Amino acid sequence: MMKPLPLDKVYRFIEPGPVVLVTTAQGKERPNVMAMSYHMVVDDGDPPLIACMLGPWDYSYRAFRATGECVIAVPTVDLAAKVVAIGNCSGADTDKFxxxxxxxxxAKMVKAPLIGECLANFECRxxxxxxxxxxxxxxxxxxxxWVDPERKERRVIHHRGNGTFVVDGRVLDIRKKMTKWPTYIRD
Ligand SMILES: Cc1cc2nc3c(=O)[nH]c(=O)nc-3n(C[C@H](O)[C@H](O)[C@H](O)COP(=O)(O)O)c2cc1C
Known part of the structure; x- marks a missing residue:
């Protein structure tokens, strides 16, 4: 039976993953990094477009707005505790790197740095x-x-919205039913 769900809990069911790290760099200041889980793909073509929510309460906001650039880095489960700690302190008083x-x-196209320990890094404007x-x-x-093809740990983490996370698990291969979307099943 369906029971009412408080509206402020809705996001916990559909919050997209994985949790990512966002780096920024402005002028001679040290680079900064924050955690982010509110993001989604809005175009999977070339170039890819990603919507993300980054608020003025984040110290990163200043550099992000001023430069118009960032790097989205994708951490794996081994970095989970660090990711949460990074999302709970400020670059204003902490050298997070x-x-x-x-x-x-x-990076090649932007001033913000890639993160060597992450599985993938996306330079963004x-x-x-x-x-x-x-x-x-x-x-x-x-x-x-960029992606690190050598990396053994590849499981990303998904925020459940309250400090708990789901780790990538079993892979379901249902490619044969993707008949309308052949381009999505290319490797
Ligand atoms: C798991 C997690 C997800 C977060 N997602 C976002 C997000 O999507 N957008 C955002 O603005 N802040 C998000 N935050 C908060 C920032 O990471 C946090 O405010 C951080 O301290 C900002 O760092 P800065 O002040 O050095 O920029 C998230 C934090 C955590 C722990």
Missing amino acids: ETFGLTPLP IKDDRPVENYNMFILEVVAA
């Missing part, structure tokens, strides 16, 4: 900031992308 032992790697005023939402264009 140093504190959390992350390796900043130079703000393409559309019209939804910002109402929703703190930006549309990002991915201008370069």
Whole structure:
């Protein structure tokens, strides 16, 4: 039987994953990194477009707005505790790359660094900031992308909205039913 769900719990069922890290860098300041789970793909083509929510309460916001750039880095489950800690402190008073032992790697198209310990890194530029005023939402264009094919741990984590996480598990292969979407089943 269906029971009423408080509206402020809705997001816990559909919050998209995986949790990502977002790096920014402005001028001579040290680079910064924050955690982010409110994001979604809005175009899977070339270039890919990603919508994300990044608020002015984040110290990262300043550099993100000023440069119009960031890197979305995809951490795996081994980094889960660090990801949460990164999302619970501020770059205003903490050198997060140093504190959390992350390796900043130079990006190709943006000033923000890649994170060496992550599975994948996407260099992004703000393409559309019209939804910002109402929703703190930006549309990002991915201008370069990197993946570490050697990495053994590849399970990403999905936030359940309350500090608990779901770890990638069993893979269901239902490709044969994807008849309408053959381009999605390309490897
Ligand atoms: C799991 C998790 C997910 C988060 N998702 C977002 C998000 O989608 N958007 C956002 O603005 N902040 C999000 N945050 C909060 C920021 O990561 C947090 O405010 C962080 O301290 C900002 O760092 P900064 O002040 O150095 O920029 C999240 C935090 C955690 C722990």
